Amino acid sequence: MRKKIMRSRGGVAVIATVVTVSTLIAPPSYAEEQGAAADAVADLVQTAAAEATASQDAIPGILTADATVALPRDPDANVIVGLQEDPVLEISLPDAVDLHTGVESSDGMMVFAGKGDSPDVTVEALPSGARVTTVIKGDTAGRSFDYVLPDGVTAELRSDGRVELTEQIEVEVDKGEVEVSKIVGYVEPAWAIDAAGRDVPTSYEIEDGVLTQHVQTDSATTYPVVADPQWSVTSWNHARMRWNRAETATISAGGWGATGAAGACGLVGSALAGPPGAAIGSAACLAAGGAAVYTAGVAQNSRPQRCLEMYATVIFTIQPSFLPWFGTYSGGSCR
Structure with missing residues (x-):
């Protein structure tokens, strides 16, 4: 009888131990899982950006260092970049990329997880504007990403790889023809880098009010691939004239x-x-x-x-x- 009681008590002890451990090591909440996933993507993007931009030319002095950036959680909303809270650019997230609602990482980056095979997209506020990145998870994901240009903004690819963003200024002169534009910002040269740290060929195309970044992966590409357009705004006091x-x-x-x-x-x-x-x-x-x-x-x-x-x-x-x-x-x- 005593042995039976001891076995019974032993059984109770085991059950109590299991309950205690399961209470101490509770499964993470959905919010915690989302936060951890966002941090992992943000770390990946930060590492890729540091590697990809290490040898790039310095950002031109004409760019501002006091941009204000509003990061949306809604994947259908625009990123608003302004100067002293005055909107300058409204940047759309890549068109036709299927995204979940944004989750803010611990370092302030907004991370939009892609649904299914769709790439992830991140948005990071920078002193001169915003970095929007696409994270291509595998060879079934898309490799061309469309960004609809803001209303009234014209984009032009420059010889240094930057895309110049301008708004036309209406002026009239007595003689001659002069095209006058206000420079509102730049998209920095395109880059893409794979998980092995190798550069992946990438380029911009501008057509019908849409800026498209093309990323050319191949059989040697290691996924995920991070591709980046960085949108920067200028101060208010820059213009361009053309003859x-x-x-x-x-x-x-x-x-x-x-x-x-x-x-x-x-x-x-x-x-x-x-x-x-x-x-x-x-x-x-x-x-x-x-x-x-x-x-x-x-x-x-x-x-x-x-x-x-x-x-x-x-x-x-x-x-x-x-x-x-x-x-x-x-x-x-x-x-």
């Missing part, structure tokens, strides 16, 4: 004044900074005639021929200034 081929020819022959450039610079300065900007813009462009004529000549002598463009920055310090610098471009109005 067509006929105007470029006139300027290269010494006809800088004949294009109404000084007047146009005044209008650009006014659009950016009001009457003070108009005065310093006109004066600066009158003084910059020599540089304009030289660069227009370079454009004329290039094959195929290119056209003249001017970037300008209005700076208000103790002595307000309008800083123009010249370059060449092709396509667009260069015809």
Whole structure:
């Protein structure tokens, strides 16, 4: 009988132990599981970004370092990037990627888990804007990602791999044709890197108001692959002026004044900074005639021929200034 009682007590003890352990090691909640998964994806993206951007050129000084970024949890909502809470860009998440509701990682990155084979997408706030990444989980996932451009914003792929984002400024000049745009931001050069740390070929395409990043994987690719467009915004005080081929020819022959450039610079300065900007813009462009004529000549002598463009920055310090610098471009109005 005593032995029976001891066995019975032993049985009770085992049951009590099981209950105690199961209470101490409770299964994680759904929220905890989501948070852990988001942290894992965020760590993967941070590691890939550090490797991929280590050798990239420094971000241009024209970009702001005080961007405000609103990160949505709704996968159908836009990422809002602004300056001092004034919206500048509304960035859509990749079109046609099927995503769950966003979960914030412990370091503040918003992670949208892809449904099924669909890639994951992350959004990270940066001092100059936002990094939007796609995480391709396997060779059955999509490899082209569409980003619908914000209303009124035109994108152009530059020779350094950056995509320049502009909004047109309406100006009228007495003579000549000048295309004037405000620079609102850039998309930094495309990169993609696989789980083995190897670069994966990637490129941008711009068509019908959509920026598409193409990622070209192959049989040697190790998954997951992280691909990144980084959207950055500029300060308020940057603009671009462009002349067509006929105007470029006139300027290269010494006809800088004949294009109404000084007047146009005044209008650009006014659009950016009001009457003070108009005065310093006109004066600066009158003084910059020599540089304009030289660069227009370079454009004329290039094959195929290119056209003249001017970037300008209005700076208000103790002595307000309008800083123009010249370059060449092709396509667009260069015809």
